[in-house]
Amino acid sequence: MRPEFFGIIRSPFLWGVIVLFAVLGQWASPYHLGIATQTMLYIALALAWAIVGGFAGQLSIAHNVFVALGALLASALFLRLGINMWVGLVLCAALSALIGVFFAYLDSKFSLGHLSFALVTLAFGEVGMLIVAGWDFVGGASGLSLPRDQGRLLNFEFGGARGYFWAALALATVYLLINYAILHSRLGFYLRTLRDNEAAAQAVGVYPFRNKAIAMAISAAMTSVAGTLYARFSNFVDPSFLASPTLSIEIILIATIGGLTTPLGPAVAAIVLVPFSELLRGWLGGQLPGLSHIIYGFLIVAVILASPRGLVPLLVKIFRQRGGKDVATISMQKGA
Amino acid sequence: MLEISGLHAGYGAVSVLHGVDFTLHQGAFLGLLGANNAGKSTIINCLSGVVRPTSGHIRFEGRELTGLAPHKITDMGLIQVPEGRLIFPQMSVLDNLKLGGGTKRAIAKRSDEMERVFALFPRLSERHTQMAGTMSGGEQQMLAIGRGLMGQPKVLMLDEPSLGLSPLFSQIIFAALKKLHEDGLTILCVEQNLNLTLAYSTSGVVLERGVIAVEGSGPELRDHPITRRAYLGL
Numbered sequence: 001m002r003p004e005f006f007g008i009i010r011s012p013f014l015w016g017v018i019v020l021f022a023v024l025g026q027w028a029s030p031y032h033l034g035i036a037t038q039t040m041l042y043i044a045l046a047l048a049w050a051i052v053g054g055f056a057g058q059l060s061i062a063h064n065v066f067v068a069l070g071a072l073l074a075s076a077l078f079l080r081l082g083i084n085m086w087v088g089l090v091l092c093a094a095l096s097a098l099i100g101v102f103f104a105y106l107d108s109k110f111s112l113g114h115l116s117f118a119l120v121t122l123a124f125g126e127v128g129m130l131i132v133a134g135w136d137f138v139g140g141a142s143g144l145s146l147p148r149d150q151g152r153l154l155n156f157e158f159g160g161a162r163g164y165f166w167a168a169l170a171l172a173t174v175y176l177l178i179n180y181a182i183l184h185s186r187l188g189f190y191l192r193t194l195r196d197n198e199a200a201a202q203a204v205g206v207y208p209f210r211n212k213a214i215a216m217a218i219s220a221a222m223t224s225v226a227g228t229l230y231a232r233f234s235n236f237v238d239p240s241f242l243a244s245p246t247l248s249i250e251i252i253l254i255a256t257i258g259g260l261t262t263p264l265g266p267a268v269a270a271i272v273l274v275p276f277s278e279l280l281r282g283w284l285g286g287q288l289p290g291l292s293h294i295i296y297g298f299l300i301v302a303v304i305l306a307s308p309r310g311l312v313p314l315l316v317k318i319f320r321q322r323g324g325k326d327v328a329t330i331s332m333q334k335g336a
Numbered sequence: 337m338l339e340i341s342g343l344h345a346g347y348g349a350v351s352v353l354h355g356v357d358f359t360l361h362q363g364a365f366l367g368l369l370g371a372n373n374a375g376k377s378t379i380i381n382c383l384s385g386v387v388r389p390t391s392g393h394i395r396f397e398g399r400e401l402t403g404l405a406p407h408k409i410t411d412m413g414l415i416q417v418p419e420g421r422l423i424f425p426q427m428s429v430l431d432n433l434k435l436g437g438g439t440k441r442a443i444a445k446r447s448d449e450m451e452r453v454f455a456l457f458p459r460l461s462e463r464h465t466q467m468a469g470t471m472s473g474g475e476q477q478m479l480a481i482g483r484g485l486m487g488q489p490k491v492l493m494l495d496e497p498s499l500g501l502s503p504l505f506s507q508i509i510f511a512a513l514k515k516l517h518e519d520g521l522t523i524l525c526v527e528q529n530l531n532l533t534l535a536y537s538t539s540g541v542v543l544e545r546g547v548i549a550v551e552g553s554g555p556e557l558r559d560h561p562i563t564r565r566a567y568l569g570l
Contacts, residue, residue: 186438189431191434192424193435197422200422202385202406203384203416203418203484204384204410204435204436204487206411221434
């Protein structure tokens with residue numbers, strides 16, 4: 001682990017923002033808490049994805065499979081077999097990690113390029129959706145409803161909107177720290193060499209399969225855990241949302257728009273985009289359904305045109321021009 | 337130290353090497369020469385494990401190398417400085433060097449080796465915080481060699497180190513290789529630049545359309561009619 005990592009985790013700015021969010025949760029209304037929880041879960045999902053998509057540069061479009069596993073299978077195990085959701089969470093995360101390693105194996109076995117890897121994972125994402133829709137054990141196409149939350153933590157119940165918000169905030173914080181830890185560890189360096197040039201990475205003795213498999217396993221397990229929390233948070237586990245490849249695209253969009261060179265990228269983008277899209281839908285959904293999606297789409301195009309490397313690098317540039325230096329600047333210098 | 341026998345290799349239906357045999361002795365500085373398409377890079381890529389030979393044997397210190405994965409070969413001390421340098425442009429010079437010394441056998445002596453690399457190429461020391469991609473081609477080649485040295489090679493294999501460099505920088509690079517050789521490093525250098533290579537190496541092998549056409553010491557090769565034919569197609 002490099003010293004930069006400890007600089008970042010000791011940053012008062014970062015912890016200040018996290019504590020501010022936690023305290024704000026105390027007063028927010030359930031409606032706003034719901035949006036905030038969703039935002040935190042998207043941060044977690046985007047950060048988990050960024051480990052393969054950002055550090056290793058592998059565009060995985062199959063991450064909806066891991067969300068679906070964590071959400072649907074853990075819920076089904078609980079509803080059908082009475083398996084505690086904490087246990088289900090661990091089981092599904094382990095299973096997701098195995099599937100992740102399998103993707104890395106395919107990548108290495110058939111030496112898939114970036115584009116072929118994306119297409120293969122897209123196919124698996126679609127297949128995952130079809131399996132879920134045809135498999136009654138996980139609720140088929142109609143989904144599953146979890147029993148009412150009674151606030152028993154041992155049963156994976158966090159008791160109401162505020163509890164879920166704090167749980168999701170904690171999850172997003174842990175994921176942010178994991179991302180920084182990986183970025184500044186040997187694994188992070190090896191992944192970036194593989195992303196930049198696999199031949200050169202091999203010339204310095206990096207084993208592509210092992211490093212990609214570890215990254216994929218971590219990313220898949222983290223995605224699955226976020227999926228389980230999402231399921232418990234939303235009570236009704238909807239396969240057309242949680243198992244659909246569209247969710248993968250949403251995650252990729254958030255991570256990419258924020259910028260993949262720093263873990264702050266996915267976090268900032270989710271904080272901007274998820275509430276914006278929700279509120280927009282709330283304001284405009286009544287009069288002109290669909291208009292909110294159009295505005296959202298235009299906003300995304302505008303951000304990509306304004307800063308192809310992402311929102312956070314753009315913010316850092318503006319910040320630097322004004323002579324500032326903060327956690328984002330420090331992380332950018334090392335993360336680029 | 338490194339024995340190549342009956343090496344055949346190719347890409348898909350195209351076969352490039354048709355039975356190559358040569359031996360690299362401990363402490364040698366061997367130039368692997370030849371015109372474009374002769375198969376020089378294919379040999380070096382077979383040695384580093386990036387290309388799988390279709391038949392033949394490669395033995396390094398008595399161990400068979402064919403079929404081993406590239407990172408395993410690097411771990412054994414057979415280290416390639418790839419063609420076109422292939423440094424990591426978005427990382428600092430220091431990080432590039434550290435990566436080269438990340439293998440199991442090299443990591444313990446990483447800081448000693450770093451000092452030796454900086455002594456060999458003081459330019460790298462001056463620029464150690466700079467992004468590698470912002471350096472000149474010659475400096476990047478220095479970095480690529482330095483990165484290879486960080487892995488503590490028993491044999492350093494270079495693929496066209498003079499590619500795209502000015503004559504002055506090519507001389508600097510080859511002078512550094514000569515110094516490494518004098519310090520006891522075994523070097524295999526693939527090159528198109530015949531005169532430059534023969535001026536610094538102890539011996540050479542000339543490759544012509546996938547087979548060894550002639551081998552020998554520098555002056556022998558320079559004026560050999562087969563060398564001229566291999567280069568000029570006469």
